[in-house]
Amino acid sequence: MTSSATHFTHAITRAPSASVTGGLRAEDSGNPDAAQFAADHAQYIEALRMTGAKVHELPALEDFPDSTFVEDAALCLPQGAIVMRPGAPSRLGEAAAMAPTLREFYDDVRVIGDGFIEGGDILVSEREILVGLSARTDAAGVASLRALVADWGWTVRELQTPPDVLHFKTDCGLLDAETVLATSRLAESGCFNGYRVLEVAAGEEACANCVRFNDVVLFPAGHPKTAALLRREGYRLAELPNEQAALIDGGMSCLSLRFTANISRAGQ
Ligand code: CIR
Numbered sequence: 561m562t563s564s565a566t567h568f569t570h571a572i573t574r575a576p577s578a579s580v581t582g583g584l585r586a587e588d589s590g591n592p593d594a595a596q597f598a599a600d601h602a603q604y605i606e607a608l609r610m611t612g613a614k615v616h617e618l619p620a621l622e623d624f625p626d627s628t629f630v631e632d633a634a635l636c637l638p639q640g641a642i643v644m645r646p647g648a649p650s651r652l653g654e655a656a657a658m659a660p661t662l663r664e665f666y667d668d669v670r671v672i673g674d675g676f677i678e679g680g681d682i683l684v685s686e687r688e689i690l691v692g693l694s695a696r697t698d699a700a701g702v703a704s705l706r707a708l709v710a711d712w713g714w715t716v717r718e719l720q721t722p723p724d725v726l727h728f729k730t731d732c733g734l735l736d737a738e739t740v741l742a743t744s745r746l747a748e749s750g751c752f753n754g755y756r757v758l759e760v761a762a763g764e765e766a767c768a769n770c771v772r773f774n775d776v777v778l779f780p781a782g783h784p785k786t787a788a789l790l791r792r793e794g795y796r797l798a799e800l801p802n803e804q805a806a807l808i809d810g811g812m813s814c815l816s817l818r819f820t821a822n823i824s825r826a827g828q
Contacts, residue, residue: 563737564638564820565686566772571613572636572661572817576601576628577620583808584626584648586726592804600801601628604778604815607798611774613818618661624654629805629814632678632696632727633658635705636819639712640668642705647676647696665821670708675700680727680814686737689714690751692721692728719751726809733770733813735777735795741786743768758793761785766802769811771818778812 576598581591608615621627626648633654635642641662643655655672662669681697682705683690689709691702699718706716721728722745731746739756740747743765747757760768760783767783777795779787780802787797802811 561737563686565684565734566736567774567820568818569612569614569820570616570665570818571608571773572616572618572630572658572819573601573605573608573815574618574628574630575620577622577625579622579625580628580808582625583810584650585808586724589807592807597628597804600804601815604800604812607776607778607800608773608816610798611776613773614821615816616661616665621654621657624651624657626651626808626810627654627657629680629810630654630658630817631814632680634662634817635679635682635684636662636666636817637684637709637712637714638820639709640670641666641819642708643669643671644679645672645674645676645701645704646678647694647698647701648678651678665819667822672701672704672708674704675702677701677705678727679817680729681721683729683732683734683740685734685740685755687715689716690719690728691716692719694721694725694727696727697721720749722746722749729769729813730809730811731765731768733768733772733777735770735772735790735793741768741770741790758789761789766806766811769813771812771816773816773818780806780812 732742764783781799
C-alpha cells in the first residue's frame with residue numbers, strides 16, 4: 561500500500577567531498593576511502609532511481625566533510641520543508657547551504673530558530689513526527705520544530721535516542737505506514753507502541769538504519785539474518801555497500817532527503 565511516509569517522487573543527494581575522509585565519527589576505525597565512497601554513493605543514487613525517484617544531485621561541498629549526509633540538514637514534509645540546525649558545530653553551515661535547494665521545490669520553507677536538531681533524529685510516520693533527543697538534538701530544537709509544523713497538522717513526539725547512539729534513526733527505519741525496523745535496545749524503550757515492530761537480528765544493529773522508498777527498502781549489505789527476515793515479511797530489498805559511510809557513522813537514510821514535489825515543480 562502506498563503511504564505519504566514511504567512513497568515519494570523525489571530525492572536530494574549531495575556528492576561526497578574529497579574531505580569526506582575527515583568526517584565526524586564516534587570511534588576511529590580508519591578514514592573512508594574517498595574514491596570508494598563516491599562509487600558507493602553512485603550505486604545508492606542508482607538504487608533510488610530504480611525505485612522511480614527523480615534524484616536531484618547537488619555538488620560536493622569541500623568545506624563540509626559530512627555534507628553528503630544531507631538528511632541532517634533538512635526535514636521534508638508534504639506541506640513544506642524545514643531547515644534544520646545541526647548540533648555538530650562543523651555541520652551547522654550545511655543547513656544554510658541546503659535552503660536554496662529546498663526553495664526550488666517548496667513554496668513554504670521554514671527555519672529552526674532555537675536549539676539544535678538534526679534530521680537523523682527524526683522519524684516521520686503517516687500520523688506523527690518522532691524526534692529523539694541526542695548529543696545533536698536538544699529540547700529547544702524539538703520545541704522549535706513543534707511550533708513550526710503545528711499549523712500543518714503535525715504532532716511531534718519527543719523521545720530519547722539510546723545513549724551513545726548518534727541519531728534516533730541510527731537505530732530504526734520505517735518499513736511501511738505501520739511497521740518499523742528497530743534495534744531491540746530502541747524497541748524495548750516502548751517508543752513504537754502502536755506500531756508493528758520488526759527487530760534486527762542480534763549483531764546486525766547497523767542495518768536498522770534503512771530507507772523505504774516506494775516499493776524498495778534500501779538496505780546495507782552484510783546483514784543476512786535481518787535481510788532474510790524482511791524478505792520473509794514480503795519486503796523488496798536493494799542491498800547496498802555501506803562500509804565507507806559506516807566508518808563515519810553514516811547509513812542509508814543519511815544520504816538522501818526524500819519527498820513528493822509540488823506537481824507544478826515536479827519537472828525539476
Ligand atoms: C556525523 O557524525 O554527523 C556524520 N559523520 C554522520 C551523520 C549520519 N547521519 C545520519 O545518521 N542521519
